[in-house]
Amino acid sequence: GNSVTQMEGPVTLSEEAFLTINCTYTATGYPSLFWYVQYPGEGLQLLLKATKADDKGSNKGFEATYRKETTSFHLEKGSVQVSDSAVYFCALSHAGTGNQFYFGTGTSLTVIP
Amino acid sequence: DAGVTQSPTHLIKTRGQQVTLRCSPKSGHDTVSWYQQALGQGPQFIFQYYEEEERQRGNFPDRFSGHQFPNYSSELNVNALLLGDSALYLCASSLLGDDPYEQYFGPGTRLTVT
Numbered sequence: 001g002n003s004v005t006q007m008e009g010p011v012t013l014s015e016e017a018f019l020t021i022n023c024t025y026t027a028t029g030y031p032s033l034f035w036y037v038q039y040p041g042e043g044l045q046l047l048l049k050a051t052k053a054d055d056k057g058s059n060k061g062f063e064a065t066y067r068k069e070t071t072s073f074h075l076e077k078g079s080v081q082v083s084d085s086a087v088y089f090c091a092l093s094h095a096g097t098g099n100q101f102y103f104g105t106g107t108s109l110t111v112i113p
Numbered sequence: 114d115a116g117v118t119q120s121p122t123h124l125i126k127t128r129g130q131q132v133t134l135r136c137s138p139k140s141g142h143d144t145v146s147w148y149q150q151a152l153g154q155g156p157q158f159i160f161q162y163y164e165e166e167e168r169q170r171g172n173f174p175d176r177f178s179g180h181q182f183p184n185y186s187s188e189l190n191v192n193a194l195l196l197g198d199s200a201l202y203l204c205a206s207s208l209l210g211d212d213p214y215e216q217y218f219g220p221g222t223r224l225t226v227t
Contacts, residue, residue, distance in 0.1 A: 043203055044218040089155050099214045100169055103155030
C-alpha cells in the first residue's frame with residue numbers, strides 16, 4: 001500500500017537554528033513527493049516537491065531530496081525564522097493511485113525568538 | 114487569478130442533520146478532490162471528481178457524497194452527521210493531465226457537529 005510516516009512533534013527551535021523533519025514513505029511504483037505547510041487557521045500550501053529519485057525540491061530556504069534507496073524525503077532548513085512556525089505535512093501521490101494524495105500526520109514546528 | 118475557494122468558512126450542525134459544503138476550483142483546473150482533516154491529523158482522501166463523475170473514492174461511508182457541476186465547482190454532502198464528522202474539510206483542485214501533478218488546496222470549511 002501507500003503511506004507516509006513523519007517524525008512526531010511538536011518541534012520547538014530557537015530562531016536561526018537548523019531544522020530537520022524526517023519523512024519516509026511506502027509506495028508501489030514511483031511516486032511524486034511533496035511537503036505542504038499549514039499556518040494556523042489556514043488550508044495547505046505547497047512548499048516544495050520532487051518527482052523522481054535524487055531530485056531536490058527547494059523553496060523559501062527549505063530543501064528536501066527524494067531518496068529512493070532509503071524511501072525518504074526529509075525536510076531541512078538551515079536557519080529557521082519565527083514566521084516558519086506552522087504544521088508541516090509530507091505527502092505522496094502517483095498515477096497508480098489516480099493521483100490520490102497520501103499525507104503524513106503532520107509535524108508542528110514552533111520557532112521562538 | 115483566484116485560487117481555490119470554499120464556503121462556508123465555519124459551520125455548526127447537530128447530530129443527524131445533513132450538510133453541504135461548496136468548492137470552486139482554481140481557474141483552469143478540471144478536477145476536484147475532497148479531504149477530511151481531523152484535529153491533529155493529516156488530511157484523509159474522501160473522493161475525487163472529474164467530468165462530473167466520481168473518479169476515485171477513499172475509505173468513507175456512503176453518507177459522504179458529492180457532485181461536480183459543468184463549471185467544475187463541486188459540493189460535498191454529508192448525511193446523518195455524527196460527532197466524529199467534526200473536522201476541517203479541504204477541497205483541492207488540479208488539472209488531470211498535469212505533469213508533474215499538483216493539487217492546490219482551499220482554506221477549508223470547519224465543521225463542528227454537536
